[in-house]
Amino acid sequence: MVFGTLFASADAAFAELLSSLMPEASVGAGPWRTLLFALGLAGALAAAHAAAAPVRWDGLTVRPGKPRGRAEWALPLIVLNLLFAAFITLQLVVLFGGYDKVRDVTGLSHAEYARQGFWQLLWATLLTLLVIALALRWAPRGGTGDRTLVRSVLGPLCVLTLVVVASALRRMDLYVDEYGLTRLRISVAAMELWLGVVLILILAAGVFGARFLPRAVAVSAAAGVLAFGLISPDGLIAEQNVQRFEDGRSTSIDIDYVKDLSADAVPALDRLPEPERSCALRFIQNDVLHDDTPWYATSWGEARAKEILEKRPVKGDGSDCYRVGREGTGDGYEPDDDGYDPY
Amino acid sequence: MSDQPSEASRPPERPGGADTPRPPEPPAAAEAAGTPAANEPGPSEARTAGATPADTARPSPAQASDGRRQRAQAAQQAGQPGSPWQHGAGAPAAKDDGMTARLRPPPPPLIRPAVLGSVLATALLSALFLSDGLGVNLLIVAVPASLAAFFAAQAAGRRLRPWTATWAVGGLALLAVPALRDAGWPTFLAVVSAFALGSLALHGSRSWPGVLIGSLGLFDSVVPGIIWGVRGYAHGPAVPGRTGAPPCAPRRWPSYCWWSSEPSSPARTPRSPNC
Numbered sequence: 363m364v365f366g367t368l369f370a371s372a373d374a375a376f377a378e379l380l381s382s383l384m385p386e387a388s389v390g391a392g393p394w395r396t397l398l399f400a401l402g403l404a405g406a407l408a409a410a411h412a413a414a415a416p417v418r419w420d421g422l423t424v425r426p427g428k429p430r431g432r433a434e435w436a437l438p439l440i441v442l443n444l445l446f447a448a449f450i451t452l453q454l455v456v457l458f459g460g461y462d463k464v465r466d467v468t469g470l471s472h473a474e475y476a477r478q479g480f481w482q483l484l485w486a487t488l489l490t491l492l493v494i495a496l497a498l499r500w501a502p503r504g505g506t507g508d509r510t511l512v513r514s515v516l517g518p519l520c521v522l523t524l525v526v527v528a529s530a531l532r533r534m535d536l537y538v539d540e541y542g543l544t545r546l547r548i549s550v551a552a553m554e555l556w557l558g559v560v561l562i563l564i565l566a567a568g569v570f571g572a573r574f575l576p577r578a579v580a581v582s583a584a585a586g587v588l589a590f591g592l593i594s595p596d597g598l599i600a601e602q603n604v605q606r607f608e609d610g611r612s613t614s615i616d617i618d619y620v621k622d623l624s625a626d627a628v629p630a631l632d633r634l635p636e637p638e639r640s641c642a643l644r645f646i647q648n649d650v651l652h653d654d655t656p657w658y659a660t661s662w663g664e665a666r667a668k669e670i671l672e673k674r675p676v677k678g679d680g681s682d683c684y685r686v687g688r689e690g691t692g693d694g695y696e697p698d699d700d701g702y703d704p705y
Numbered sequence: 706m707s708d709q710p711s712e713a714s715r716p717p718e719r720p721g722g723a724d725t726p727r728p729p730e731p732p733a734a735a736e737a738a739g740t741p742a743a744n745e746p747g748p749s750e751a752r753t754a755g756a757t758p759a760d761t762a763r764p765s766p767a768q769a770s771d772g773r774r775q776r777a778q779a780a781q782q783a784g785q786p787g788s789p790w791q792h793g794a795g796a797p798a799a800k801d802d803g804m805t806a807r808l809r810p811p812p813p814p815l816i817r818p819a820v821l822g823s824v825l826a827t828a829l830l831s832a833l834f835l836s837d838g839l840g841v842n843l844l845i846v847a848v849p850a851s852l853a854a855f856f857a858a859q860a861a862g863r864r865l866r867p868w869t870a871t872w873a874v875g876g877l878a879l880l881a882v883p884a885l886r887d888a889g890w891p892t893f894l895a896v897v898s899a900f901a902l903g904s905l906a907l908h909g910s911r912s913w914p915g916v917l918i919g920s921l922g923l924f925d926s927v928v929p930g931i932i933w934g935v936r937g938y939a940h941g942p943a944v945p946g947r948t949g950a951p952p953c954a955p956r957r958w959p960s961y962c963w964w965s966s967e968p969s970s971p972a973r974t975p976r977s978p979n980c
Contacts, residue, residue: 395832402831404931406824406850408923410857411930412907414813419908419922420915421808545890576916577868580905584875587898591882591891625887658845659838663887 427499432511435502439515442493446522453529477537483530484550487557490523494564513568520565527558542616543602548595556586594663600627604634617641617683625650625667632670640676641683647671816937817860823853824934839883839892843899847880854907872906 370377429435456475468475494516502508534551559582567575600623607615620631621642628650631642650667826849834842851873879902882895901920910919 394836398835399828399832402828402835402846402850403824403934404927405831406827406853407930407934408927409850409903409907409930410816410820410824410853411813411933412904412923412926413854413858413863414861414933415810415929416908417810417922417925418808419910419919420912422914422918423912424914549890573911576913577911580901580916580920581871581875584879584898584902587891587894588875588879588882591879591886591895594886594888595891596886596888624889655838655840657840658834658842659840661840661883661887661892662885667887 429503430500432502432508435497435500436511436515439493439497439519442490443515443519443522446519446526450522450525450529477533477540480530480534480537480550480554483526483533484554484557487523487527487530487554487561490519490526491557491560494519517565517568520561520568524558524561527554527561530554531558538602539611542606542612543599544619545595545599548599552586552590556582559586594626596623596626597630597663599623600630604630607634607638614638615642621645624663626663628667628670632674636677637682640678643671643676644683647676651675813857813861813933815940816933817856819856820853820860821934821938823849823856827853839896841884843880843883843896844877847877866909869906869909872902876900876902876906 366380370380470478497516498512501512531551531554534547534554538547538551560579563575563578563582567578600620603615603620606612615634615638617638620627621644623631623646625646628643628646631639631646633639634642646667650664651671655664827846830849831846834845876899879895879899883892886892900923904921904923905916905919908915908919908922910916
């Protein structure tokens with residue numbers, strides 16, 4: 363502290379550096395900072411106390427479910443297995459060329475047929491996980507014969523559900539190819555992917571033992587959140603939409619959607635040609651260049667966006683942006699649809 | 706960090722009580738009986754900062770865990786049904802007592818000055834840095850918070866385990882997300898998950914209810930933590946040689962008591978009530 367002040371008074375440049383590094387202490391923010399101080403104190407004390415004397419939550423036990431008889435337990439699950447198998451067989455048949463029959467029956471074009479149904483398959487995956495959890499709770503627990511029965515019924519169910527997950531992801535992929543990526547679509551696709559990982563973990567627990575299953579699921583959730591953050595979803599969305607625009611697959615880019623993304627989208631949006639670029643970056647530029655957040659509260663994405671926008675700022679005042687990007691296929695709505703858009 | 710303090714203070718029927726509701730995993734029950742996992746409810750949990758010194762300082766967790774298992778098994782055998790003092794725990798009326806006794810940990814030792822210092826540093830840094838938004842400041846505040854947890858765990862005799870280190874590294878990595886990305890939703894998810902992982906690191910749960918509630922369990926430690934801190938600050942930190950409320954009764958202690966320059970003999974009574 364003493365040396366800092368001495369050096370600061372000796373050299374103006376150093377003083378400048380120090381003042382930019384230290385947070386400004388304005389009196390007006392007093393109550394807020396006091397609250398933060400109290401929160402930090404309470405939080406750190408709670409952490410230290412829990413470190414020294416943690417409550418043993420493992421002691422909470424759920425009463426194990428009443429095991430059912432073999433036939434009573436296995437029959438509904440076998441029916442479910444057959445249902446899943448029939449669904450997947452139908453998918454494969456269509457995939458390998460039975461498409462014309464499908465068109466005759468349902469009236470959908472190939473692309474429309476291939477794209478729809480993601481939400482329903484997502485719900486199916488969730489319900490199947492619930493069914494598996496309940497089935498494990500009520501499973502017959504007599505001996506090795508019972509254990510084999512449980513594994514032989516639930517194992518194929520997990521595998522078939524994995525195929526359903528793959529089918530759902532493929533459908534979303536085709537949909538996004540046609541209509542563009544949005545935050546909702548990328549989030550639900552990530553969710554479905556994570557459910558697939560949980561199914562794989564359940565299968566592994568069936569083979570190797572269920573001791574690690576709770577922690578493994580927690581680890582997979584945390585890893586999923588980490589991956590989701592690191593891939594920069596806003597950046598991916600902007601990238602995919604710009605790519606579709608550049609490839610000519612869509613007539614224009616949906617400026618109304620893209621201008622609401624965060625600063626992570628700036629490097630991709632920077633590649634747009636001029637009228638679209640300024641319209642897309644207008645609001646982001648206002649946020650990034652005019653907010654004066656200090657160095658410790660600025661993320662790297664924001665800093666990079668600021669750098670790009672300072673070099674190549676937005677042109678014009680945005681008055682003719684209403685005409686740009688209006689004919690885009692926004693959120694999948696096409697005027698010649700019957701208006702049904704599940705996403 | 707060994708389990709000796711927590712094992713010794715537990716009533717003898719506790720392992721027997723823990724055994725019955727979890728038949729499929731008796732060794733896990735014995736281990737979970739002494740499973741210290743640090744929970745970190747604070748603003749952030751970057752225990753790796755404190756974790757690496759602990760790692761190098763404790764070279765043989767395997768031998769200690771074997772010793773722990775033997776002790777737990779001996780305690781279990783002592784608590785077999787039929788032995789006279791087992792009857793109290795086996796009775797149905799005692800089930801609730803058994804449940805909360807299973808959950809409640811032994812009380813922590815008096816707070817150390819290192820812990821108090823780290824807590825104060827966390828509070829100062831959070832007041833200074835957290836007021837404008839999210840970025841690198843979360844990681845900056847995480848460092849003293851995790852040091853506070855580390856010193857407290859060390860004082861209580863707990864040891865770093867592989868899963869604890871895993872949760873801590875994961876929490877730290879998740880705090881990098883708000884430093885890198887500007888988008889709102891992924892940042893929010895990452896911060897919440899970082900809190901959950903830190904909580905899991907401090908509690909060390911293994912079962913389904915343990916993992917689910919262990920992720921939220923820091924809120925349970927806020928009030929006891931505040932009381933612990935205030936009490937420790939009022940008493941004066943438990944440092945040998947410092948005047949204040951005596952943290953231990955005069956007893957036979959080796960030669961680091963400050964008033965004597967030669968190894969103290971067991972019969973010698975201390976002149977000042979410091980040790």
